[in-house]
Amino acid sequence: MSEDPLTSSTFAERARVQLAKPFLREAVPRATDIAVRDLRERFAGHDYDGLRELGREIRARTMADLEDALATLTDALVANGIHVHHAADAAAAREHIRRICRESDATRVVKVKSMATEEIALNPALVADGLEVTETDLGEYVVQLDGDRPSHIIAPIIHKTRAEVRETLSRVAGRELPDDASELTDFARERLRDAFMDADVGISGANFGVAETGTIVLVTNEGNGRMCTSMPRIHIALMGIERVIPTLEDLSVMLPLITGAGTGQLITSYVSMLSGPRGEGEPDGPEAMHVVLLDNGRRALLGTEYQEVLHCIRCGACQNVCPVYRQVGGHAYGWVYGGPIGAVLTPLFLGTEAGGELPQASSLCGACDDICPVKIPLHDLLLQLRRTRVDDGAAPWRERLAAELWAWAWSSPRRYRVVTRIGGGVVRVMAAAGLMSSLGPLGRWARGRTIPTPARRPFHSRGERDV
Amino acid sequence: MSDRTQLWRMAPTELAPHEDALTRFQAELERAGGSSVSVGPGELVGEITATLAAAGAHRIALTADLGDARPVIAQALEIARYDVVDYDAIADDRAAVRDLDATVTGCLAAVAATGSIVTGATGAGRAGALVAPTHVCVVETRRLVDGLASLMRLAPRLGAGSMMALQTGPSRTADIEKTLIVGVHGPKRVHVVLLDGVLAD
Structure with a gap:
């Protein structure tokens, strides 16, 4: 354990290693489902x-x-x-x-x-x-x-x-x-x-x-x-x-x-x-x-917007229900605490330098909030950490540029229409040709997902015609 | 705002109003993997002897919280050719502690809603109820409390000493592929003898 996995690798790299273990992807959901089932049964x-x-x-x-x-x-x-x-x-x-x-x-x-x-x-x-x-x-x-x-x-x-x-x-x-x-x-x-x-x-x-x-x-x-x-x-x-x-x-x-x-x-x-x-x-x-x-x-967390993370009693329930943890397991988080609580605690304890990307490893589905025995609003804390990371300029420039462009394009109805038309068309053609994975960063995102083919006419323009 | 007087509505570790404490205690203990039986004062020694025989135990330690009943139980077990010692006499002798097949203890209290027995450092010691593969615990029915809240209210007056412990059924682990295994560091068998009476000769 001489090398610290948190600083020597990224979450994506560690997750890829873990995802390649078939037992992990079967055992973690099975074991965590039992814990959640028993919880519901005992509290029925x-x-x-x-x-x-x-x-x-x-x-x-x-x-x-x-x-x-x-x-x-x-x-x-x-x-x-x-x-x-x-x-x-x-x-x-x-x-x-x-x-x-x-x-x-x-x-x-x-x-x-x-x-x-x-x-x-x-x-x-x-x-x-x-x-x-x-x-x-x-x-x-x-x-x-x-x-x-x-x-x-x-x-x-x-x-x-x-x-x-x-x-x-x-x-x-x-x-x-x-x-x-x-x-x-x-x-x-x-x-x-x-x-x-x-x-x-x-x-x-x-x-x-x-x-x-x-x-x-x-x-x-x-x-x-x-x-x-x-x-x-x-x-x-x-x-x-x-x-x-x-x-x-x-x-x-x-x-x-x-x-x-x-x-x-x-x-x-x-x-x-x-x-x-x-x-x-x-x-x-x-x-x-x-x-x-x-x-x-x-x-240091007292009196900050993160104070509620101190309510944690280390029960592991948020890990049991987290769709990300259930796939990648605890080691992908790189330090001692995995799952939603780990994605919050790690950057707060070790600094954003080492654990700053962990709050991204969440679908923000809120399942952790719903099961937490002391009602820690984990997904609010994850969002707040993401916000801080962007404000600190710690997010990668490509991510920031994409967000800026997104905000620019969608903040006027005209630009929004143009972008969805063009974007939808591009995705439709690429998907039909099986070329989604060659779309650079978007392609990497698309690799693990099934991308629905956009409709020929966007919903809002159909609405316009019918009015 | 939540109201703590209604804790039983929220926590399964409390007894519902009018719920029978003895019935619940026995059901929860069984669910946790332990067993129990109700006896009258005349049947106590016989029940303990029978349990130890069924477990194949030979070397038995009795703890101080059995009170006046301890010498009586010891005598009966000796007549039945068991090797009987007082736990407090051998507690510092690691080899002797390791050799124990069973311990028989009393308790400070028992929690009906959870099927737990409560022992203290002063009576059963920290490990008296823990070290042997078989644990027989004598619970006077008057020591039953409803739930965790009642136990915590009572705790400072129980005279537990430096440690108070709740134990519920046998020792267990599910670390290996979530397979439930009974008897890791604590006992594999836990048998509670519910005594309708007091521990005295």
């Missing part, structure tokens, strides 16, 4: 929209005074005996975590799946320090063994076939494992059990941080989150500052939203609510607990 007879509105209100109220919520959270965490660290950016967060590992003489680290740790590229830094790092979510474990990246927020190996997983795990086993998902899982379970038992430090993200009680909430199905926070002597939770929610009562709204939108479950198998290190008289648990609060570009 319930007012999902009403609950989304409650979720939106909680998030909006919190973001309106995020500093206040964070101060309450910090006080409560400290009162619970938790060490709190503030990280302005990815480097600072890595440094906190490396220091904690160093000071606790750690050699082995186990990890819970966490997008925040992906965001700060934590693993390579820890490995460089000589630490043995093991991802313990089954999918993340396979991703790590392959030197790959997760391609979906919730389902990291959505892009891999069972045969590929078998190949990877067989390599670790040193023997051919059976081609059976259950037996492959059993093998990983035994391997990872060793890792849990031997680890000095468990590192997790945080699905939520409850301010009033100083509680870090982890939502998992496999149980690895709970193992990582039970067995090692140190627990470090890396939490994006926007993941704070004010009260436990708010959790009874946010939990069904994140599990419903994420996996279509009423509740996940495990929900851990962690409020400190091992207490007096408790049989197990870590000696010390640390929370690293990660800013990394989040505070």
